Amino acid sequence: FSSTAATGGGPSWRNPMKSIIVLPTAWEVHPFESGVSWFTGAASAGVLITAVMSAVMWLGRGSRGDFWRACAGVFLLSLLAYVLAEQKVVKYYGLEYALWALVIGLLISNTTGVSKALSAGVRTELYMKTGLVLLGAEVLFGKLLALGLPGICVSWVVTPVVLIVTFWFGQRVLKMESAALNMVISADMSVCGVSAAIATAAACRAKKEELTTAxxxxxxFTVMMMVAMPPLIQAMGLGPVVGGAWVGGTIDSTGAVGAAGAMLGKEAEVVATTIKMIQNMLIGVVAFGVAVYWVTCVERTEGARPEISEIWRRFPRFILGFLGASVLVSVLYENLSGGPDFVKAVVDGGTKTVRSWCFCMAFVSIGLETNLGTLAKFLRGGKPLTLYVCGQLLNLVLSLLMSLLMFEVVFPGAADVLRK
Structure with missing residues (x-):
């Protein structure tokens, strides 16, 4: 990192990694129409991620000599997914890299099959957990305090209510065959999408096919809601603050939340992403709660006493890394001279890009691990889809009512601080 004197007298930070590690750029006719510099940056990212992942696997004694080649292969598939997602028409319709990564993985695993050389690099949990820890650097506690009680109510009151009611609905009304699948879908839909699904799946020991289904x-539904919600909000005559809060509380993916909010204007985008950021903080709480519930209720043997050690084994400990990164960056943001600029340099110039690559590699790996024939068993009868739709409808209604109550009735000027 380097710093220069800013206009206001404090240091202005610059991250040299920003120009070295990049994502593919938008294109219309062919990916290289804006030059090849992005490809060089993407290749640098691939080398860095492959080296780090190989070192982690070696230290954990889970690495064979060919892991680095397989990891590089997974990265190349991720690169293809990102390039496809950056095509301007594709991007306009919100078909994000996660969808392309999953499709590419599924096509390979269900047609030619995953080669032995590539299979060594299929490490969904490693990539996703690394990405989630890096995501913590983007979650600032100051944002929670800035939006205050209204944001907390939209994110932290509605979310657990929807999670609990949806899970109850799946167990008692739909009578889902798998409680783990029910929980993963409920958490995915109510909290913050795939990140919550990964954490919850670890806590309740869900099968890989169940995670893939969710x-x-x-x-x-993220794609559909991202496209449909902005015009619906405009047709309903909702203001940018309420509309942004509604988007942030209901659409699963953080990227899709930002895109949908941007369609409603800058103010709505800021409110939407802030609400989603506050909601992301629930990942650890939900994972811990699910671990406790699973050990004490779902899998408890009659007459046996639940052990705290089992709860600890179930708890996805990478969440501690997520929280640690969030706390560290929040402290630096508030206390370091030029803190906001430093954090922006760290996140925008490094961790966010690496996190995106890790997530993309995780989605490719999920596809490579999934057999559609096995997956069909979990979709049979339409119960998972029904569960998601019913839960999301409840989420939409409660989030809208809470947004209207908090930002229009109780605290009408709450979002003013975000405009500063």
Whole structure:
């Protein structure tokens, strides 16, 4: 990092990694129409991520000598997914990299099959957990305090209510065969999409096919809601603050939230992304709660006493890394001279890009691990889809009512601080 004197007298930080590690750029006719510099940056990202992942696997003694080649192969598939997602027409319709990554993985695994050389690099949990820890650097506690009680009510009151009611509905009304699938879908839909699904799946020991089912449904509805909600909000005559809060509280993906909010204007985009950021903070709480519930209720043997050690084994400990990164960056943001600029340099110039690559590699890996024939068993009867739709309808209604109550009735000027 380097710093220069800013206009206001404080240091202005610049991250040299920003020009070295990049994502593919938008294109219309062919990916290289704006030059090849993005490809060089993407290749640098691939080398860095492959080296780090290989080192982690070696230290954990889970690496064979060919892991780095397989990891590089997964990265190349991720690069293809990102390039496809950056095509301007594709991007306009909100078909994000996660969807392309999943489709590419599914096509390979269900046609030619995953080669032995590539299979060593299929490490969904490693990529996703790394990405989630890096995501913590983007979650600032100051944002929670800035939006205050209204944001907390939209994110932290509605979310657990929707999660609990949806899970109850799946168990008691739909009578889902798998409680784990029910929980993963409920958490995915109510909290913050795939990130919550990964954490919850670890806590309740869900099968890989169950996680893939939840992720697939979530991605499909994320695209539809991102496209449909902005015109619906405008047709309903909702203001940018309420509209942004509604978007942030209901659409699963953080990227899709930002895109949908941007369609409603800058103010709506800021409110939407802030609400989603506050909601992201629930990942750890939900994962811990699910671990406790699963050990004490779902899998408890009659007469046996639940052990705290089992709860600890179930708890996805990478969440501690997520929280640690969030706390560290929040402290630096508030206390370091030029803190906001420093955090922006760290996130925009490095962690956000690496996090995006890790997530993309995780989605490719999910596709590569999934057999559609096995997946069909979990979709049979339409119960997972029904569960998601009913839960999301409840989420839409409660989030809208809470947004109207908080930002129009109780705290009409609450979002003013975000305009500063």
């Amino acid at each position: 992720v697939g449904i979530s991605l499909a």
